[in-house]
Amino acid sequence: MAEVLVVVDHVDGAVRKPTLELLTLARRIGEPSAVFLGKGSENAQAVLAEYGAAKVYVVDAAELDDYLVVPKADALTQIAQASSPAAILVTSSSEGKEIAARVAVRLGSGLITDATDVAADGTATQSVFAASYVVAAKVTHGTPVITVKPNAAAPEAAPAAGAVENVAVTFSDLSKAPKVTGVVPREKSGRPELTEAAIVVSGGRGVGGPEGFATIEALADALGVGHRQLKVVMQRGSLAGPGRAPN
Numbered sequence: 001m002a003e004v005l006v007v008v009d010h011v012d013g014a015v016r017k018p019t020l021e022l023l024t025l026a027r028r029i030g031e032p033s034a035v036f037l038g039k040g041s042e043n044a045q046a047v048l049a050e051y052g053a054a055k056v057y058v059v060d061a062a063e064l065d066d067y068l069v070v071p072k073a074d075a076l077t078q079i080a081q082a083s084s085p086a087a088i089l090v091t092s093s094s095e096g097k098e099i100a101a102r103v104a105v106r107l108g109s110g111l112i113t114d115a116t117d118v119a120a121d122g123t124a125t126q127s128v129f130a131a132s133y134v135v136a137a138k139v140t141h142g143t144p145v146i147t148v149k150p151n152a153a154a155p156e157a158a159p160a161a162g163a164v165e166n167v168a169v170t171f172s173d174l175s176k177a178p179k180v181t182g183v184v185p186r187e188k189s190g191r192p193e194l195t196e197a198a199i200v201v202s203g204g205r206g207v208g209g210p211e212g213f214a215t216i217e218a219l220a221d222a223l224g225v226g227h228r229q230l231k232v233v234m235q236r237g238s239l240a241g242p243g244r245a246p247n
Contacts, residue, residue: 108142
């Protein structure tokens with residue numbers, strides 16, 4: 001059975017839910033192999049194996065933390081060239097889509113972004129034109145590189161070996177151009193990340209202003225699903241009235 005590479009979305013080794021969804025989808029196509037880029041892989045190996053990763057490629061290099069995006073594209077490209085996977089699945093985040101695009105160009109492969117489902121033959125479902133249409137797309141050249149939106153599938157456990165393979169990567173000079181000079185942790189609200197939420201409550205101009213957003217918070221709490229499953233979002237610029245510039 002052909003390998004399907006799944007790039008692990010994590011924070012210091014804590015695996016995010018979209019990765020478990022990707023592993024579940026990858027099993028439709030072939031045998032999932034997780035690609036863990038960065039530090040903390042020892043914290044992720046058990047959960048990756050639990051959700052179907054037969055192999056876990058680990059790249060732990062300073063370049064992944066010291067420079068933006070390109071070192072991750074270097075690592076994923078070299079792993080793909082060595083393993084010849086049936087497909088590569090990446091979370092549809094801003095970083096994930098940039099990595100996927102760079103890897104697709106380097107491999108000479110087709111790229112599909114923001115998929116909402118992936119079939120066994122690699123056909124991806126996309127919601128396009130503000131969700132006015134649902135289309136099916138399939139890569140016809142090279143290794144399919146597909147970014148998948150969070151909450152596209154329900155994670156399903158399927159215990160596998162999770163054999164760890166440490167990979168040495170050669171980083172290009174280009175990868176060392178945009179350097180990370182500082183990191184500021186994002187303030188936590190007590191609610192989950194948008195990609196982790198089962199229910200999202202969104203508010204805009206109808207609440208009258210930022211002070212009215214307490215009503216949306218109260219509605220979210222009244223739904224009774226708990227902060228771990230629910231996310232409140234204020235739509236950026238939606239509170240702008242006549243003569244006011246969006247925030």
